[in-house]
Each structure stands twice: as structure tokens, then as C-alpha cells.
Amino acid sequence: MHWTPEHAQPLNQWPEQHLDVSSTTPSPAHKLELPPGGRQRCHYAWAHDDISALTASNLLKRYAEKYSGVLDSPYERPTLGGYGDAAFLNGAKGDPEPWPGPETPYPLASLHEGLPGTKSGTGGGSGGLGGSPVLAGNLPEPLYAGNACGGPSAAPEYAAGYGGGYLAPGYCTQTGAALPPPPPAALLQPPPPPGYGPSGSLYNYPAGGYAAQPGYGTLPPPPAPPPAPYLTSGLAAPTPLPTAAPSRPPPSSYGFQGASEAGVSLKRKAADEGAEGRYRKYAFEPAKAPAADGASYPAADNGECRGNGFRAKPPGAAEEASGKYGGGVPLKVLGSPVYGPQLEPFEKFPERSPAPAPRGAFAVPSGEPPKGVDPGALELVTSKMVDCGPPVQWADVAGQGALKAALEEELVWPLLRPPAYPGSPRPPRTVLLFGPRGAGKALLGRCLATQLGATLLRLRGATLAAPGSAEGTRLLQAAFAAARCRPPAVLLISELEALLSAREDGTSAAGALQAPLLACLDGGCGAGADGVLVVGTTSRPAALDEATRRRFALRFYVTLPDGPARGQILQRALAQQGCALSERELAALVQGTQGFSGGELGQLCQQAAAGAGLPGLQRPLSYKDLEAALAKVGPRASPKELDSFVEWDKMYGFGH
Ligand SMILES: Nc1ncnc2c1ncn2[C@@H]1O[C@H](COP(=O)(O)OP(=O)(O)OP(=O)(O)O)[C@@H](O)[C@H]1O
């Protein structure tokens, strides 16, 4: 090829032209244009194709020697820029200075990274010699094998070394005269020294890539990286970090109130690491198989039910715990040893323990029905209000990573641990969970009971305050008393706001319930006793007056589920209906259910099933059914309402 005036391009356009390395003589028409900053020496390679066979052979020999020298040198080499001929790749020869032009110098990676077959296979093909985009971007592709543009293949002798691995895609537009063929690949890439076998791998990736993570949003496993032939087989390859979550350090004290905001927020951030981080146990677990009888909750069996999802066994019946509870440990010695003596078969009012448990532990036995409590109401509470649902683990609550971590750190741990020293601060016994309806407040209350190994008693504010319910006060007091009789106990009062504000028409007993509630929260009905945790939930925190608000030592905002959490809740709900959506359909559904609470997502699935005529219809639920249901079920919480939660949280919440 002869030089033509079309090569007389300004320097800044020069990289658009192709480059021949067969000559070191600059063309007279290649005017030197000094970029800003000045460049003292600059030579251009000049293309021509009329060199003799002898010259060509000499050139080939020269470059072969040069590059075989490079390849034979130790692995830790400087970048090409350090070599005398670094500019070979940038179009200028013998200039070791970085390119001082207006653009930043082209990054020159280590030559090893650019060589075909090394680990830099992810650079979109631009990781060729030195990874120089100039070179890669201007080589006329038709010369090289592996040309995605369909150009003629390279001469067979170059195909192996120039397999197109370093050609970035998109060079099809370069149809100019071809460069002289590059030197044979065999010369540029001598056989690796012994031990540098192509099978050597830099990282311990599994051959087939990593398995997809369970749960929503599973992505296809990442492709295994290309082999790294430059590692000797004897070299110890870096090992991926261990996947087991490190054990969490115990809290240094019970001073939850004094925890600094910064420290708390850092802990919360760590909690958001979800399944991959140290809070792995908070990861949502796939749907559990429904009970054999179809009931989601085992039938209440008051003789055995402790209200925390666990059934106490007769003495001596050692039930092997599942892996979750520590293999080989009988189920009845759950969690902290503090609960060992209490996790015995429940009797209605167990005898007071002769040896009182240490003060401050959550499980101080009492067992005596308090005086002044209506026995009938107590009996009613005991038989009707003890929740015998299945245990709820942290992983059963989708999302809410930071909140779950906060509850565990601020509530569960302090309650489970004995006091650090006599007179140390008493752990909190009251917590308020507020947030939109169906956000999972009650679910978290049940989870707390499970974590504490506690009996769960449930009260609904709206039921107690129902018009005509003169029993409200008696039931409320009895519930507190019953909780005290069955320590450790969690008393879950949902719709708390219903107990507080009397209706204007006077049909509600709500106003009358506020005083007994406050008295009970102050410990008058046993709530202050060790071993009872009161969990109040409300979707109208603004309705709480200051007196009530102050009674709750901790106040947490339960937010609506985010996208991944919605996906998990949906997947779980749909799996129970035998419906499996594709990933795309699920993603679309998650997108379409923004602002839905967990409860509303459950309603959506039920509506879809009802709309499709299930369960009579013998086909699985489809995406279309869900789309149709979306027209009927929507989010109830308005943006304004959500803003008010955020505001309230800022003012009175614990700010997890
Ligand atoms: N994060 C979640 N993960 C899994 N299920 C959830 C989640 N949030 C809500 N749900 C499900 O949604 C339903 C309603 O939840 P829950 O009763 O706990 O809401 P709530 O906040 O107490 O509502 P309300 O204010 O009406 O009392 C339950 O079936 C619960 O299992």
C-alpha cells in the first residue's frame, strides 16, 4: 500500500486511520501537529507495501524477537508505556512520555492482560495488545479471523493469535485499505513455559458458574471467567470469601436508649446486606409447604399451645430440632438457656417457682392469677386469645432487614440476656410498631414472640372497643393478667388507636379504655412484670396522644415492602396456589404492585384465584388472572399518608 494524501489527517483524527507498523519512516505528508502541551518528538509509522521480501522477513524477525522478549520476562512487568516501543501502540514510536494531548492518555494495561487467552476477556474485545483502544479501534477488521462483520478471514497463519479477541466490536465501518498482515501468532505468543498451562485458573470459580440464588430476582449465573494461563498450577489461587455469615458480637450493654444514631444507622446498613451479608438469617425463606390438612394454622389446642408456635412436649419426649434450631438439640430447650425452665408443658396456671429467676431476665415466673381480675375474663382470654400459629422466623418476613436487625438488637437480645450487673438498666417491655395497614406489623409481633420463645396473646383494639362491648376493660385487664401468668409472654395489641379515641356519637367504648390501658402499660395489670412484652401496632400513629406514646419505649416504622420484598411475598403466595410465573412476569407484577402492602399482595392473589374460578378450575393461576385482579385490588395507602408516617417516624420513631 502506498501512502496517499488521505493520510494527511490532523493529529486528532489520526487515530481514525489505520496504522502500519512495517515502516519507521514518517511520510512527508504526515505533518506534525503539536497537541497542546507540546510534544517534542513524534514519528509516524508510514504504510507502504512495496517492501521487499527480505525487508518483510527482517521486520518480522525483529518484532518477533522484541515481543518474545516481552513475553519471556517475569510476570510483574511495567505497562507497555514503560517500554521503548510503547508508542508503537499509540502511533508514535520511541516516546516514553505519556500522551500530553487534550484527551487523557490511553490507558495501557499490562501486556499480559492484553494477550489473547489471558483473563482480560471481558473488555468487549478491546483488550488486545496493551488494550489500546487506538489500535483496536483502527485495525481494519477484515484481516482478522473472528470478524463479526463477515469480512474475509485472516490468513490462516494469523488466525490463532489474532483471533479477533482484541478487536472491539463495531469496526465494520473501517473498510479502508488493509494493513499488512501482522506477524505470525506463533511468534507473538510463544508457547507458555512449563507449568503455565491453559487450564490454570486464577479464581476458584465453579466450572459451571455460581448457582442462582434462591428467592426473587434470581439472575442467570455469571459466566465463568476465562482461564488464566499465566498461573502455574502450583500457585495457590485466591479463594472466594467464606460464605458463612460471621457470628454477631453480643451487644456491649443494654443501653439501647443511648445508642448513638451513627452507630445504629451503620448497623442498619449492614442489615440491608440481606442474604449475602452477616444478617443472612433475615433472608426470606421460600414458601413452606402448607399443612397437610390445608389449614395454615394448626388447630388451637390449648392444652399444648404456648402461643409462640411451638407445642410443648410431655416431659422426656425429646424432639430433635431441625437444622434451624441447632441439630440434635431437643426442641424444648430453644434459644437462650434462660428459657430452659419455662419451656415445660404448659399448664393453665403453673405453680410459682420456688427459686425466683434472676431479676432482669425476661422469664421471671409468676403464674399466680392476679387479684382483682375477673376469672371468667381470664378464662376467655386464655382460651380464645392465645395465638397458636406456626412459629415465625426472621426469614419469614420479607424485606425489612434494618427493622428486623433493630428489633433483635434493641429488644430480643436485651430481653434474653440476664442483666450485666445489679441495677443495670431494665430492657424495654413495650414496643410500638406503626405503618400502613397490612405492612406486616402483626407478623413482626408474632416473630418477636417466636424469637423470645414466648406465649403470644393477641388482642384487637377494634374488637375491645366495639359498640356495645362493655367487657372491653375487663378483657383488657384479663389479657394483661393472663400474659403475666404465662411468662415469657408477648401481648400483641393491634389497632391500638381504636382504644384511645372515643367516637363523637358515643357508640364506641374507646375513650373508656384509655385509662385502663395506660394503667396496664404502667404495670398495674402485670405488664410491668418481667417476662411480659407488650407490642402495640397501629396504622394511625398520629391518633396516639402523648401519654400513650410515651408508654412505648421503642417505636418502629414498618414500611411497605420494597420491590424485592414484594417479589418474595408474591412468589410465596402464588406458590401456595400452584402458580409459577416466569421471571419476566414476576418482574412485571412487582412493577405493577408498587405501593401494595404485604396484605394487599395476598388479597391480589386471592382475587386472581377467585376471578379465575379457582379452586374449582383445574389449571394453575396465570399471569393474565393476576392482571385482571390488578384492576380490582389496589394499594390503599396514599402518598400523603405515607409521608405522614415518615414525618411521625422522624419526630417520635426510633429511626432504624
Ligand atoms: N414483609 C412481609 N413478609 C411476608 N408476609 C407479609 C409481610 N408483610 C405482610 N405480610 C402478610 O400480609 C398479611 C398482613 O400482615 P399483618 O397482619 O402483619 O399486617 P398489619 O401491618 O398488622 O396490618 P393491620 O394494620 O391491618 O393490622 C399477613 O398475611 C402477612 O403474612
Ligand SMILES: [Mg+2]
Ligand atoms: Mg395487624
